[in-house]
Amino acid sequence: MKYIPPGLIVALLLILIASQLFFAVLPFRRRAYIPVLVMTALGFALGQAWDYLGLPSLRLGQANLLPALGFALLLQPLARFVPRPSREPREPGPNART
Helix, strand or coil: CCCHHHHHHHHHHHHHHHHHHHHCCCCCCCHHCCCHHHHHHHHHHHHHHHHHHCCCCCCCCCCCHHHHHHHHHHHHHHHCCCCCCCCCCCCCCCCCCC
């Protein structure tokens, strides 16, 4: 545990909390949770890049908070473009043995 930075743990918890809030509160049509989680994680990564560039931000420990939440919120409409595996079963090929 001493090799895991505390900022990483805080950021992961914030990503999970924010994605759940975005999924529950934002008024989009029915959508899957995984794309919302991916866009939230991407927003938090952009927020960390913002902090890495030295731009002003509000921090919570080692995790950048304000720009990360802003980027995550702005990326939520793009969640519908995240590819997902289809739920339909695949048909066996013509050479498949039964």
